[in-house]
């Protein structure tokens with residue numbers, strides 16, 4: 001396995017811990033090496049001690065086994081080179097030949113954890129030195145392209161170097177156990193699916209917010225913003241899992257066809273949507289937190305959005321007229337990713353909640369993280385005189401099934417790639433379909449640089465303007481954990 005960008009953030013935070021957990025579970029096979037590529041000038045030994053040091057920070061303390069870590073580190077090698085230039089590639093080929101002991105090595109996995117500008121360059125260099133062998137696979141991080149045109153160009157480059165079956169576009173949200181469980185919840189149970197349509201569902205919310213800022217990634221983030229970083233990929237994947245039709249047989253092609261159909265059914269956004277149904281925000285300084293514009297690598301006048309809320313529609317028989325409200329933000333009060341399906345109220349109301357209010361409609365909260373699980377909100381009679389009802393929660397948490405497996409999304413996805421299973425990776429046509437939908441938003445922002453950008457103090461639920469958007473439909477954002485007193489707390493399910 002060759003990791004481009006081996007001295008970067010993703011490698012130490014996610015890839016190495018994931019590979020180590022696969023190693024511990026004996027899922028990496030007998031003879032394998034991980035060759036790190038980066039511009040930092042490490043020796044093999046220097047790279048090993050850097051990774052061992054970092055893993056101590058990013059691994060769960062219970063997983064720190066000295067001996068296993070040393071044995072894992074023994075498999076690490078490093079080649080300092082600039083992946084954007086072709087000079088280093090003959091040496092790369094030589095190292096791979098040495099390590100594999102084969103003149104024509106073919107059991108290869110390349111991982112592009114580099115800045116996105118290199119996604120189109122590295123494959124061409126690999127081709128020049130003949131490393132695009134028939135069984136090689138390549139994992140490419142998101143964002144795959146920064147708009148429709150660039151995604152199409154990238155797809156063309158990959159098609160000129162590899163077969164589509166060799167290209168694994170990673171979206172780590174799909175590697176999350178609980179995201180996959182949306183499919184089990186919907187398609188392994190008979191009770192939900194008959195209700196899962198416009199006749200019974202009023203609106204759907206998809207939220208993925210974080211209580212952190214942009215950390216050390218100012219350079220990347222300021223050129224991307226929340227739409228490219230989270231919405232075009234992670235959020236829309238969650239929309240697809242919620243909205244897709246059940247595949248007749250669960251396999252890679254069928255599943256990915258259904259995802260694509262959802263993207264192709266998204267109702268194209270209009271000028272009115274750009275103005276009324278998309279709210280952009282940027283966090284400003286608050287008591288203990290920096291404002292976005294004070295972050296390292298961010299332009300002092302930056303108008304990049306760190307929060308976005310949008311209303312989407314899906315034009316098909318199942319979903320016509322049902323709004324999907326999606327939002328993501330940095331520096332929110334907590335970290336939570338969840339889908340909330342709001343059912344329509346009963347057609348006729350015989351009972352009331354306390355104070356004569358209408359009973360609350362049923363809702364199903366699917367919590368992707370943390371406190372993974374789901375809650376079905378139902379109305380029950382309040383004990384005692386009269387006939388008031390109140391809402392109660394029936395819940396399931398993953399703890400009841402022994403918890404979410406320790407190896408996170410990356411371990412699952414790298415393992416799938418090694419096994420040659422592309423189900424949970426994004427196909428080229430789906431990436432393009434998603435960009436086809438979102439690119440007009442980016443174009444509109446470009447043509448209207450003064451489009452509203454609302455400030456929100458770090459640690460709050462984002463601009464108030466996003467509430468007006470849902471109010472139009474009589475809907476309300478579910479802000480879980482309203483009572484959190486400090487932003488490091490996670491909210492209960």
Ligand code: BG6
Pocket residue numbers: 172210229230337
């Ligand atoms: C990444 C984004 O893809 O996902 C980050 O680039 C974001 O900005 C992260 O923080 C969130 O992932 P998770 O798994 O921590 O919810």
